[in-house]
Amino acid sequence: MKRTTLAAIALAVTAGLGLTGCAGAAGPAEQPAANGKTKLTVSVWNYEGTPEFKALFDGYEAANPNVDIEPVDILADDYPQKVTTMLAGGDTTDVLTMKNVIDYSRYANNGQLQEINSVVDKVGKDNLAGIDAFNMDGKYFAAPYRQDFWLLYYNKDLFKAAGIEDPKDLTWEKYTEIAKKLTSEADGKKVYGTYHHIWRSVVQAISAAQNDKDQNSGDYGFFEDQYNTALDLQKSGATLDFGTAKSQKTSYRTMFESGQAAMMPMGTWYIAGLLQAKKDGKTNVNWGLAPMPQKNDDGKVTTFGSPTAFAVNKNAAHSDEAKKFIEWAAGEEGAKAISKIGVVPALQNESVTAEYFKLDGLPTDELSKKAFTPDQTALEMPVSDKSAATDKILNQEHDLIMVGERSVTDGIAEMGKRVKSEVLGK
Numbered sequence: 331m332k333r334t335t336l337a338a339i340a341l342a343v344t345a346g347l348g349l350t351g352c353a354g355a356a357g358p359a360e361q362p363a364a365n366g367k368t369k370l371t372v373s374v375w376n377y378e379g380t381p382e383f384k385a386l387f388d389g390y391e392a393a394n395p396n397v398d399i400e401p402v403d404i405l406a407d408d409y410p411q412k413v414t415t416m417l418a419g420g421d422t423t424d425v426l427t428m429k430n431v432i433d434y435s436r437y438a439n440n441g442q443l444q445e446i447n448s449v450v451d452k453v454g455k456d457n458l459a460g461i462d463a464f465n466m467d468g469k470y471f472a473a474p475y476r477q478d479f480w481l482l483y484y485n486k487d488l489f490k491a492a493g494i495e496d497p498k499d500l501t502w503e504k505y506t507e508i509a510k511k512l513t514s515e516a517d518g519k520k521v522y523g524t525y526h527h528i529w530r531s532v533v534q535a536i537s538a539a540q541n542d543k544d545q546n547s548g549d550y551g552f553f554e555d556q557y558n559t560a561l562d563l564q565k566s567g568a569t570l571d572f573g574t575a576k577s578q579k580t581s582y583r584t585m586f587e588s589g590q591a592a593m594m595p596m597g598t599w600y601i602a603g604l605l606q607a608k609k610d611g612k613t614n615v616n617w618g619l620a621p622m623p624q625k626n627d628d629g630k631v632t633t634f635g636s637p638t639a640f641a642v643n644k645n646a647a648h649s650d651e652a653k654k655f656i657e658w659a660a661g662e663e664g665a666k667a668i669s670k671i672g673v674v675p676a677l678q679n680e681s682v683t684a685e686y687f688k689l690d691g692l693p694t695d696e697l698s699k700k701a702f703t704p705d706q707t708a709l710e711m712p713v714s715d716k717s718a719a720t721d722k723i724l725n726q727e728h729d730l731i732m733v734g735e736r737s738v739t740d741g742i743a744e745m746g747k748r749v750k751s752e753v754l755g756k
Contacts, residue, residue, distance in 0.1 A: 443471040460637030472641035474676035479635030505623035525591035530728035539708035572732035587613035602672035619701040
């Protein structure tokens with residue numbers, strides 16, 4: 331069907347005009363269906379460039395012909411702020427996509443989401459990876475439909491040309507060594523051995539995961555080794571420097587798909603986009619997957635990740651239909667729908683896994699398969715009412731370290747000082 335996306339900012343502005351007064355404990359009264367169908371609104375980001383949403387919406391509409399889903403499309407970078415504005419204005423969008431657990435925690439603690447324990451129970455908590463991130467004293471205000479985690483993408487042709495074996499069982503030390511060997515320049519074209527995107531998680535979340543530490547603790551000495559690794563790669567020219575990547579708003583997709591980077595730590599969400607780019611003829615990169623490099627060489631793989639979930643707006647216009655949609659999307663039918671396009675679902679069973687590896691173009695070598703079975707996947711950021719404020723500070727100090735305005739030692743000390751003072755009240 332032809333979809334019409336709503337402009338989120340216009341929705342946010344008009345939402346406050348006469349809608350806030352009708353909000354109740356379970357949302358306002360259900361609005362009557364138009365033309366015999368219920369119009370279910372769902373907040374999303376970059377709808378055209380995020381194929382999982384279309385896969386889910388088309389699948390649900392096919393199974394429920396009495397429903398039309400209308401995306402509330404928001405730019406990805408603006409998404410948290412727009413949803414926050416919408417909720418503050420009493421907006422009645424039915425389903426809200428929780429982009430990360432930090433925002434989820436804030437909205438749930440603010441009483442802006444409906445409890446959906448019944449939905450989670452029907453899908454089955456034991457089957458949903460990442461469900462613990464949404465447990466708030468035994469209550470669930472969202473259910474995950476996908477569970478992303480970080481691994482290593484690599485360009486097989488560049489490895490072969492350099493005479494280097496595929497990147498299996500890497501420590502960070504070995505990874506750095508290989509990245510430097512893979513870095514080259516010819517005919518004015520620079521090929522970097524790896525590419526580290528500007529997000530702080532590339533350094534901080536993996537460090538917390540592999541050291542079993544808490545990013546809300548205020549004690550950040552465990553970041554030191556990972557920062558030294560990142561800065562060493564940058565100083566040697568084995569990765570694009572942070573300042574350039576940030577100022578030029580470098581796309582990690584362009585870096586990898588154009589062959590400018592031989593390796594790239596990134597989340598599993600990129601698989602769907604890469605498969606589509608190959609299908610559309612936009613890239614010819616010969617790629618594979620490997621586990622994230624590790625702190626130790628004990629054979630165990632620890633990475634980090636984050637679930638993506640759907641929640642019901644406290645002021646939803648169609649609460650019952652919203653819950654039915656989430657039950658379907660988080661369940662087996664929704665899992666199979668997104669598996670077909672390369673998205674890793676939260677629901678994990680043999681049937682869903684088999685569907686995933688049927689994907690045309692997905693690497694099926696043993697190393698790529700191993701990348702999909704990490705021994706431990708830590709949460710990218712803890713679920714806490716302190717996470718949002720901590721995240722802001724850690725982002726600010728991360729930028730200063732990476733552009734050289736603070737030393738690693740001073741930057742880590744400042745992180746701890748600020749988090750303890752401004753967040754923890756110590």
